[in-house]
Amino acid sequence: MSELRGPVRIVGTGLIGTSIGLALARLGVVVELVDGNPDNALMAERIGAGSRLVEIEPQLVVVAVPPDHVGAVVAEQLEATQAIVTDAASVKSKPLTDARRLTGDVSRYVGSHPMAGSERNGPLAARADLFDGATWAITPHATSAPEAIDLVRRLAEACGARTVELSVEDHDLGVARVSHLPHLMSALAAGTLADAPSSHLELSGQGVRDVTRIAAGDPRLWTQIVSANSTALTGLLEQIRGELDRLLVALGKEEAADELTAILGQGVSGAVRVPGKHGTPHIDLVTVLVTIPDRPGQLARLFADAAESGANVEDLRIDHSPGRPVGEVELAVKPGSVDQLVEVLTDRGWVVHR
Amino acid sequence: MSELRGPVRIVGTGLIGTSIGLALARLGVVVELVDGNPDNALMAERIGAGSRLVEIEPQLVVVAVPPDHVGAVVAEQLEATQAIVTDAASVKSKPLTDARRLTGDVSRYVGSHPMAGSERNGPLAARADLFDGATWAITPHATSAPEAIDLVRRLAEACGARTVELSVEDHDLGVARVSHLPHLMSALAAGTLADAPSSHLELSGQGVRDVTRIAAGDPRLWTQIVSANSTALTGLLEQIRGELDRLLVALGKEEAADELTAILGQGVSGAVRVPGKHGTPHIDLVTVLVTIPDRPGQLARLFADAAESGANVEDLRIDHSPGRPVGEVELAVKPGSVDQLVEVLTDRGWVVHR
Structure with a gap:
């Protein structure tokens, strides 16, 4: 088994690269920071993610540059060093193909994809604990050296992540399904x-808020991400197009109601498979609704009361319909603690609905 | 101005009908409960939503039956009584067309749509405060009598809702956009x-959870809802198909990156228009991330500390990536209270990221 001794060279000191640097630095691993933008590297150095000048050859290089440039930088690092090389891009086929085209031997390269992030960007958003408990996909290819796979696994574990090994193709189809599509x-x-009258927007509820939230992400970054995964995505989008056509034909025809119900039923089957907190499906938790006045301190009071019942709140959601003078909090708890929770909250004057 | 004196006859004692009954009963209005399923009406009566037997003619009839039957029941009630008639269906053109076809004069009918609900169904899920502060759309048609419009507005206000008046067509296009699509x-x-390998599902993050949450709704109910609004929806779905085709053409062509960015940019423009809590756009709030151990009592401690800072938590979200031993809570507060909040939480030992 290869040990992660360092130095680790990080190329690209944005959110992901700098966070990896911070995670390794807290373990005492020597980290070298490289960035085309000297301000970024300086900032990453100042917050303790590593040094801009390390004179010892790296044991491992982590390429954390924007998606479009990953393959080229991987090839460059394979040629410039004797180190194991990995990357952190969210798509794995394109960097491999690009690197292979640019350099002969890619056996020291193993792709990886830490599944953590934030709506924030840049080194100042970085955190040593960004990957604590997160999933980190490792995607060896046919010619990856076993010690390279090992070392990249060590890197992920050193950052506190849980590793999942997948082939390059399987990874890209998976993220196309659960992220890009x-x-x-x-x-x-x-x-x-975008061009709807305001009176239509006034009718918005929680559903449209949930469905459209991620659409606010940076269009340039997402153009790079989806472009890099166009093969997997094209297949899925064609499947969607087929279903959309089925929908358009069925909609409004009374005799096609079963067809509509079947399409919606397929949606239910998919929705319930999406893992919730801690990998457990939604259906393993019971939800309780509590009405709550919209004033400072009410949530504190509610959670103090919930804690006294011994229930661990696994998930929660505030319903915030426009204009409501009172809010509603949905608490999700394990089935075993729900009775006690409802009893304690009701005793203390909360309006609770199961 | 018409006063709401009652009796109010409610036809259909599911979640919405029974909740209206409870809201009116708390004001002392006499409510008559009618349901094709006698068990439902009995249950609604038992929880205090009204009586199954009222001998005085109703002043107002509220039709709260499943979408497919609304028009027929509205027509029936217009013919059987001299009352003002409204309904609570989420689509307004079809009931009006159906009622017009079945009876001559629909001037005593005004459609309405209380924008509240729950994943729960049936009379036992009903609550007197279901509509408190919610939006209640009122949709007069060309021949609606002014006193009918007035009385329906009184009904919504008596239930604690905020009314919005829209034409039937505008309402249906609006809900097609913000709910059905x-x-x-x-x-x-x-x-x-639905048929994806489990290894793909393991790569799920918060994005796919948000996007697919509402897909878990009852397929039969949603078949009725979207079928009743097929005209407005067909136009939007055709627009989506056009954009999907643009996407499919642009995807993976380097020279079409700007086209992709434009489509994604249009998504950003739409996403930021969706009103958040209290009708304010998302961008008016500042979010702060707090790392939190996954143990009972930690949320209580956090909210007690947040309350002491004087900040009102406007929205919150728990990040629950599978397998994380620590969670992350995103607190949204008004910009003016964020500095104080961060200072107080940091002082008390929380790991806070802005």
């Missing part, structure tokens, strides 16, 4: 609101 | 996950 669907749904 | 897009995105 949802993003595009969200963008298309949100796009119809 | 998002539901269908969510269902289509979720549908691609």
